[in-house]
Amino acid sequence: MTTLTETSASAKPPEHGHHRPAPKGAISIAQLVAALPGAFRKLDPRQMWRNPVMFIVEIGAALTTALAIAEPFLGGPRASGGAAVPASFTVGIAVWLWLTVVFANLAESVAEGRGKAQADSLRQTRTSTTAHRVEGYDPAADAAAERATVTELSSADLTLGDVVVVVAGELVPGDGDIVSGIASIDESAITGESAPVIRESGGDRSAVTGGTRVLSDRIVVRITSKPGETFVDRMIALVEGASRQKTPNELALNILLASLSIIFVIVTLTINPIAGYSAAAVSLPVLVALLVCLIPTTIGALLSAIGIAGMDRLVQRNVLAMSGRAVEAAGDVTILLLDKTGTITYGNRQAREFTPLVGVTVADLMRAAALSSLSDPTPEGKSIVDLAAESGFRHEGALAGDIVPFTAQTRMSGVDLPDGSQIRKGAGSAVIAWVETSAPAARTVLAELGEQVERISGVGGTPLVVASGDADGTRRILGLIYLKDIVKEGIAQRFSELRAMGIRTIMVTGDNPLTAKTIAAEAGVDDFLAEATPEDKLALIRREQEGGNLVAMTGDGTNDAPALAQADVGVAMNTGTSAAKEAGNMVDLDSDPTKLIDVVRIGKQLLITRGALTTFSIANDVAKYFAIIPAMFSGVFPGLAVLNVMQLNSPASAIMSAIIFNAIIIVALIPLAIRGVKYRPAAASSILGRNLLIYGLGGVIAPFIGIKLIDLLVSLIPGF
Template sequence: MQTNTKPRQERKHIRKTNTSGLYSRAFQQAFVKLHPRNMLKNPVMFLVWVGTIVTALVTIEPNLFGTSPGDNPRLFNGLITIILFFTLVFANFAEAVAEGRGKAQADSLRATKSDSTARKLLPDDTTQEVSSTALRRGDRIKVISGDIIPADGEVIGGIASVDESAITGESAPVLKQPGTDIASSVTGGTRITSDELIIRVTADPGQGFIDRMISLVEGANRSKTPNEIALTVLLAVLTQVFLVVIATLPTVSVYVKSPVSIAVLIALLVALIPTTIGGLLSAIGIAGMDRVAQFNVIATSGRAVEACGDINTLVLDKTGTITLGNRMAEEFITVNGHSAKDMAQVALASSVFDDTPEGRSIVTLAEKLGARIDFEPNEAKGLEFSAKTRMSGTDLPGGIEVRKGAVDAIKGFVRSRNGKLTPELDAAFEKVSRLGGTPLALCKDNDIYGVVYLKDIIKPGISERFDQMRRMGIKTVMLTGDNRITASVIAAEAGVDDFIAEATPEDKIEVIRSEQAQGKLVAMTGDGTNDAPALAQANVGVAMNSGTQAAKEAANMVDLDSDPTKLIDIVTIGKQLLITRGALTTFSIANDVAKYFAIIPAIFPEIGVSALNIMGLASTQSAILSALIYNALIIPALIPLALTGVKFRALSADQLLQRNIFIYGFGGVIAPFIAIKVIDVLITAVGLA
């Protein structure tokens, strides 16, 4: 037990070490980000950057752009410069904090990587010790108990337990073996804890799963999402509009004989442009990816996280997502006059080579009824279940064939051997289906013995989750290989909007394309190679970490916990990202109303607008400084909200819009009125204006 839990404990320690001093490092990084190359990426903050330089120049020489009104222009201009400078620092600090949290997670992942020696298998099956960095895609390697797996790969030989706690945080080892979709993929950096494996390497150095995770979590390759780009363009347009308005004010001020200095004009411009959302926009996007990572999900891009917020349709497998996954044999229902013991004997023979949870449960139930193996296993041959035949079973010595599978598939098998079908089989089939179970028919050669009742259990609370999705306007579609009657019972109990019974891998991609043809965005989960086309087709494809390499490469998200229901949580995070961005944009724009009432009456008292000074600000200088100080301080004040996100509520788009306008619209108008007045009182008290 200690061997398994140690990596998890180390990982927690690494996270703690990496996150200590996060804010001090972020504050230092905020000054580094003042380089013009970085500032150009954000047009709103770049304008503030230019304004800071101009006010710094007029602090040195107040009359650089003409005569500056006022008693002590250097002090006033200097205070404006300092406030604008810290506005830039606070905006960069928000982004640096978000990036720092990602880097802390990246450091935790990077600690799992280490150059090690690998046992490379040569063509003659001898081994050669090489550095893990020398391994290439297609190489075969051998790992034994205690080894760190040196590279991503697929298991092609052996059965062993692998400790994946370095990646997933879970200490329980996972059984890995070849030829299965859910247990053949291994990740470099994990540890083999028993036996040995032969692995075929699937990634070149620097291109492995952990390498990609580090790059994406760290944010080095982060590009702006479509919504983020659209909002940036909108903010840039608003900034240009205010820039044109401010550019016309000198002419107006000369006409009304109320001259305005260049520093005041810049202060007015910065106060009116949407600096709050401009400073927090990047941090919101980075924090969205970070929140997904905290759910142990790795997103390949911010685009994937954002797409979750726009999802219209969820396509979900029944088994493991809606139901608990491990269907258990509950009852044997006999037909054609066979006894329960005879049926148990056939059930045992059909499942003796079946290692699935369902197969093992059938063996257990058969043995409880007294069945025993009455043939030599070495002389028998097991047949695995296939989606094409929808059957599995055993070829016994003497040419005897026992099969179990979907009722219609067994019917076809019996007909092909000139067997007879009776109404009893259909009655048993319907009985199990109406109970919401999965019926498996059993036959020996051309004689049907009965139906196995496999019991499905709906996951607790899943119906409420689907009800939340429905209130948000998201359609849920359940895919299952079960017959239509069983599927309809499960669908009704779970509360999904639609279902597809007897689904094949082709049906998955077909339902996705059908929804997309109607202009909808679709999300789905998968773990097998046959899921890869559908995962690639979906707007959001979530692959299970326990799945195949093909599924992981086709998806744009990987769930390290391999929990299919997490797709619902991911959609919630995507919605929260969009809600947060919209809420802070609303708040930022609403702030302009109060700042307008603070500055305009103060700089144009001669033309009769002083009546608009409803806050009763002390002087022109205190009004301008108060508005600018509020404008700077509101950015760090909103960083926690930008990073954690606005609390998610399962509401429709119209309800969310109304709620945002009420809370962040009205709040964005009222809050600055109060804050600017308080700051004005403090400034006046200390004699800065």
């Protein structure tokens, strides 16, 4: 047993490299080769049945293989539809059917492999470390913790609710919230960023992640996750695709593809009974080839890869989606809720001017404002103290009195001084309400205050109202502080692009309506919610959802958790509290609120890619019919020769060429499925028209060209 102050540092952990995946681009041959073992492992029927389309192809490949083995003992391959076929025909069909299944698995394996490097790096952070659990920790008095004892144990033995102490040089043993202290922490193992970050208790930056390293000071952490269920564990499972659940749209498309496949199986099985009356019976290899060309194998092979790649594109931007459903929902979002500070504006508002009301001196207002901000850690609070110092204000020693922190509910902060007097600063309505708890404010004071608020708000500034209260309970408004806020460059253009996508943007701020209106107009947002409380935000989300909209928002605090949970897409900041990260369905490891816009773009790209490749697959099948149907029956029904528009060499080469093309096109489309169709902000009708033109028309033309070129090569083989 040791005391908290005697805890020794753990052994220095291994250095972690930057784990972000390589920038997106074309799939290399090396990536395809590396993914091949995984593709062969997926041939297990217990895995294949989850993809009904490719499972049917695998069954067809197995039947054709068995027939190819048996044919030498049965007198060789039989004629099909009256046309002779070469001895190698059935073997060739079997080989290319197996390659079709392998190529389909290869697409999924490549998509999963792109997250494997990141998962391997993250596993290094899961090595068991020494934890120092505090016995009998009293959260009400950290001073008691200094005399408490700690027990050394493995981090794997920690349970939910345990309290541990971590000092400089040690790894954080598990996910948790800081309940005491402040420290500089290296989170490069998680975020990939080498710059340390500050984490402290009592705010929205109190969450720490297991496997990160404390660089300075000492913190006391309450564990908020069970072993095996940490943030890193979930990241590993998700980036590898092990816990990826199919989205509703993906499930619906899978059901549709399975239904079409079953219909085509029935159609294929009825061909011989019907054709038998005309002595045009079709051999089993040709029937299987026909079936594989009829069913939507292209999209069936790539569907899973498209979903995994969508999540991977988020990981490339350091956003972790807790489910594929969240990525898909991002593509359907119609409302974006964006905080003003840090998202639309830079968030480092600076004090520029003290404006006293009539009867109050600048010195009195400046002193009150500075005293209320001495213990304010925000950039705004520090700028108020700096502005007062420039004007000659000095305060020696620590501030005596009780600090009143800012909260989203009160929307003001301040200090209660030892002499019984009080100082408050914050939103105008909140401060006025505080003053009027003692006596109604004079009408002339409110009128003058309103004029000044309107003046500051009219130029896009944020007015902070300052008030004081005497020991006898009398309270009065002293004046205002002008905080200058700057809208980020290029943000208006991004909102214009969102509007082109059909997405409405709503700015959420605690500022008064006039300031909010000015900033909203400058930034180009569609609407705003001023003087917003957490309850207001939650009510707004519910109201929009009741109107049929899908809502996305960001948040980092415990008070954002209800709204994050209610939103269809809730992006929690990694710097935020554990409650916020648990409530959201995405976590931004860089804690950049503007990334919500990128999340929506990636979601839309996922939906467009899936739609484009589905269109291509269906159009692709149409062309294959013209290759394989005439070849099957041209010997018995010469009139069908008119459908042989590609002028293929022979029925056997036509069927073989169609099967080969069907396999090769899957490999050719893997880069597009992984990279995604290029997305340009536009109306849905415009995007649909463009995709029909490119992927619909392209899906019809490509097989005609591809099958004809393959036929020219196949015809060089003796017997074809």
